[in-house]
Amino acid sequence: MARDTVFALRGAGRRVDILVKKSFAAAADETGADRVISYDPKNQSAVKLIRELNTERYDEVFDLHSNMRSRFIAALLKAKKKRRIKKHFWRRKLMVWLKYIPKGGYSVRDEYLKTCGLDPKEHPAAVSVKKIKRKKGSVRVLFHIGAKHRLKRWPHYAKLAELLSENPSVSVTITGIKDEVEKDDEILYIKKRNIRNMIGKTDQKGLLREIERCDVFVGNDTMAAHAASLYGKKAFVFLGPTASGFGFITKDRFDIIERDLTCRPCHLHGGEKCPIGDFRCLDAVSPEAVCGRIQKYIGKAGG
Structure with missing residues (x-):
C-alpha cells in the first residue's frame, strides 16, 4: 500500500526513506523508496536508531503505523513537519461489535496519501492489473x-x-x-x-x-x-x-x-x-x- 505514496512523493521531487522492521525490509525494497532503513527492535537500541536518523536532518516525518514504538521514534526525530496516520481503530472495532460495514469506501492506502498531504484522487494506483501473457503455454x-x-x-x-x-x-x-x-x-x-x-x-x-x-x-x-x-x-x-x-x-x-x-x-x-x-x-x-x-x-x- 505504501508504494503509491512513495511514487507520489518522489513525483513531487522529494527524497523518500522508509523505516521498517527488519522482517519487512525485502517488501519495502519494492516500494521504490530511495532508501530502506531496517530496524530490529529485539537487537537494536531505539535510542541509537533515533540518533542515527537525526543525522539525516529530515524535513518531514510521516508515521504511517501509529503504534507506541513508531510514535516514540517520530516524537524524538528532529523535523520541521510531522504527521501521524489516523488508524480509525474505533471505526473498525464498531464494525466487529455491530457486524455492520458502513457504506462508502474506506482505504488505508488513501489514508497513507492523506497523511503525507496528498490527494488520493490525484494519485491513482501506480500499478494496474496486468494482462496475462502465456509463457511456454502455461x-x-x-x-x-x-x-x-x-x-x-x-x-x-x-x-x-x-x-x-x-x-x-x-x-x-x-x-x-x-x-x-x-x-x-x-x-x-x-x-x-x-x-x-x-x-x-x-x-x-x-x-x-x-x-x-x-x-x-x-x-x-x-x-x-x-x-x-x-x-x-x-x-x-x-x-x-x-x-x-x-x-x-x-x-x-x-x-x-x-x-x-x-x-x-x-x-x-x-x-x-x-x-x-x-x-x-x-x-x-x-x-x-x-x-x-x-x-x-x-x-x-x-x-
Missing part, C-alpha cells in the same frame, strides 16, 4: 496459503490445486510458512506434474520473486496479497473474520472471495477460534466455486 497460478491467525486460513487449497491442475494450460505453485498451515492439511504433501510445492522453501525475497513471476495470485488476507497487488497481479483473496470495510483488502484492488453473513466481521486481526464454532465464513466457500471464478478470469484475460 498460465502460472500462485497460492500463498496459511496466515498468522488461524481464522484467516481458507481450508480447501488442496482441492483447489487438484481442480486447477486438471487444466493442462495451468501450472500451480504453492508457497507458505509451515507454521502457518494446519499440520494435517493435505496441501503439505500434494504432488503432481503441474503443481510445484514450495511450502517452507522460500524466504521473503524468494516469495516476492514467485509473486512477481505469477499470472494469478490466490491467498488469504496477508502481506503476500498486498505484494501481489503491488506487482499488478490479479489477486483472489479470501476474507472471513475480517472485512473489506477495514480498508486493507479493498474491492478496487482485489477480487474478494467472501460470504455475506451476520456474524462477520468477528475480529480485528483474524483470531484463533470461531465465535460460533462452525467457521462457516471460509469453510463453506467451495473450491469448485473458487475454481470457476479463476478459470473464468483466465479465459477472459487470454489464458
